[in-house]
Amino acid sequence: MRENLTKEEESFLAKWLDGTISDATLKELVSEQDFIDYKKIKNGLELLDELNRPVAPSFNTLYNSIHKKRNFKNTQASFKWGLSIAASILVVLGCYFAFNFEEITHETSYAEQKTISLPDGSEVVLNAKSAINFTEKDWRNNRTILLKGEAFFKVKKGSTFSVQTPNGLVTVLGTQFNIKDTDTFFEVVCYEGKVSVTNNKKEHVLSPGNAIRKIDGKDSEKHDKENSLPSWLNGESSFVSVPLKYVILELEKQYNIQIDAHRIDDSIIFTGSFSNKDLKLALVSVFKTMDIQYIKEKNGVLSLE
Amino acid sequence: MIKDLNNICNQKVFEKLFNIHAKDLRRFLFFKTQDMDTAEDILQDAFIKLWDNCNNVNPEKAKSFLFTVAKNMFFNYKKHEKVVMNHQKRTLKSSNYETPEYLLVEKEFLVKIEEAIAALPDKQKEVFLLSRMEKKKYKEIAEILGISVKAVEKRMHLALLEMKEKIGKV
Numbered sequence: 069m070r071e072n073l074t075k076e077e078e079s080f081l082a083k084w085l086d087g088t089i090s091d092a093t094l095k096e097l098v099s100e101q102d103f104i105d106y107k108k109i110k111n112g113l114e115l116l117d118e119l120n121r122p123v124a125p126s127f128n129t130l131y132n133s134i135h136k137k138r139n140f141k142n143t144q145a146s147f148k149w150g151l152s153i154a155a156s157i158l159v160v161l162g163c164y165f166a167f168n169f170e171e172i173t174h175e176t177s178y179a180e181q182k183t184i185s186l187p188d189g190s191e192v193v194l195n196a197k198s199a200i201n202f203t204e205k206d207w208r209n210n211r212t213i214l215l216k217g218e219a220f221f222k223v224k225k226g227s228t229f230s231v232q233t234p235n236g237l238v239t240v241l242g243t244q245f246n247i248k249d250t251d252t253f254f255e256v257v258c259y260e261g262k263v264s265v266t267n268n269k270k271e272h273v274l275s276p277g278n279a280i281r282k283i284d285g286k287d288s289e290k291h292d293k294e295n296s297l298p299s300w301l302n303g304e305s306s307f308v309s310v311p312l313k314y315v316i317l318e319l320e321k322q323y324n325i326q327i328d329a330h331r332i333d334d335s336i337i338f339t340g341s342f343s344n345k346d347l348k349l350a351l352v353s354v355f356k357t358m359d360i361q362y363i364k365e366k367n368g369v370l371s372l373e
Numbered sequence: 374m375i376k377d378l379n380n381i382c383n384q385k386v387f388e389k390l391f392n393i394h395a396k397d398l399r400r401f402l403f404f405k406t407q408d409m410d411t412a413e414d415i416l417q418d419a420f421i422k423l424w425d426n427c428n429n430v431n432p433e434k435a436k437s438f439l440f441t442v443a444k445n446m447f448f449n450y451k452k453h454e455k456v457v458m459n460h461q462k463r464t465l466k467s468s469n470y471e472t473p474e475y476l477l478v479e480k481e482f483l484v485k486i487e488e489a490i491a492a493l494p495d496k497q498k499e500v501f502l503l504s505r506m507e508k509k510k511y512k513e514i515a516e517i518l519g520i521s522v523k524a525v526e527k528r529m530h531l532a533l534l535e536m537k538e539k540i541g542k543v
Contacts, residue, residue: 082529112486123395134424
């Protein structure tokens with residue numbers, strides 16, 4: 069310990085701890101080893117602050133993410149409450165659905181996925197920020213769905229099944245396929261059976277492993293072997309030769325973030341994938357490979373350079 | 374609405390459980406992941422899982438449910454991270470990307486700090502807690518305690534000296 073401390077110096081640790089004096093100044097006042105020790109203590113104290121910070125904001129986030137589920141749970145619990153009431157509700161619901169001519173809409177928000185069973189047992193898995201819309205009336209003979217965004221379809225054999233999107237009409241008999249339709253990006257991938265795609269009054273027939281794509285009005289067909297299922301069903305978004313612009317859009321949808329790309333060329337072609345579960349990993353796997361720097365701004369926007 | 378005070382599906386019960394366990398769980402996860410954001414993410418997922426199973430979990434068992442679920446989620450996260458990292462190692466030819474350095478803080482070290490704070494002489498402890506926990510400025514502490522700012526700073530200074538001694542010795 070230093071012997072000849074002056075009056076001022078006797079409180080230098082207090083001043084350093086509250087930021088009045090800098091690390092550099094402290095380094096001049098104590099030995100190197102002491103400085104490291106104090107720095108470690110300070111880091112530890114800051115970490116303790118972090119760990120002890122209130123959990124209320126965290127609860128708000130949680131509350132929002134389970135808000136939809138809560139409504140669902142409540143209905144479920146009310147079944148327990150009185151079976152008789154539940155039974156009568158079922159009868160009423162049954163009548164309601166039997167005569168239901170109204171449109172049914174399912175929607176997903178950012179970072180959300182939803183599996184929907186259709187009246188005939190066909191299945192639709194909606195990716196984030198997507199919506200489907202259909203009527204239950206005469207479903208067995210007229211299976212038509214409106215789609216915005218991206219979805220994977222597993223269709224039971226039966227009458228013609230059509231998906232209408234702003235960019236084209238997709239018709240099948242019984243098969244598995246994936247459609248992605250955003251404003252200027254349209255892609256259909258066939259995984260099983262045969263899929264017919266009509267856009268610009270042209271008809272394309274896809275066999276398993278084939279895909280058709282339209283970006284900014286330009287058609288292209290590719291025939292490479294795809295996986296047996298779209299990767300986003302397993303929590304990953306994959307891209308094969310897609311302009312970076314659409315990769316960024318997908319990142320924004322999957323994580324509900326904003327990305328500012330005006331400083332980079334977002335038309336460069338990207339091939340690869342990112343995780344839909346871990347933002348940090350996702351950012352590394354997209355931008356690291358493209359040699360792009362990303363910085364989180366104060367307002368939460370991620371800007372690229 | 375569920376009124377039952379013994380059912381986690383009751384939102385009040387759920388919120389109470391969150392307030393009781395969230396901090397401990399967050400701390401536990403931080404030491405596992407060494408990353409505050411990841412810890413927070415897993416924390417959220419664990420509580421969502423608790424909510425999904427609110428009819429099947431007894432409130433007394435909530436704590437062990439949460440920690441078990443969180444632990445499994447952490448293992449899955451690690452496994453996934455490893456796969457992704459390996460994949461990247463294979464696909465990337467070269468990169469000059471520097472991994473962000475982070476300070477590995479061990480649990481034991483934080484426990485030592487907490488013990489050192491607890492062992493401070495009363496006068497120093499009082500000032501130290503007002504400053505660190507209540508986030509009061511030295512000037513405000515001086516007003517609260519009716520002493521000079523210089524005296525507050527001196528006590529803080531001594532508290533830090535004392536803590537370093539204590540932590541260095543253990």
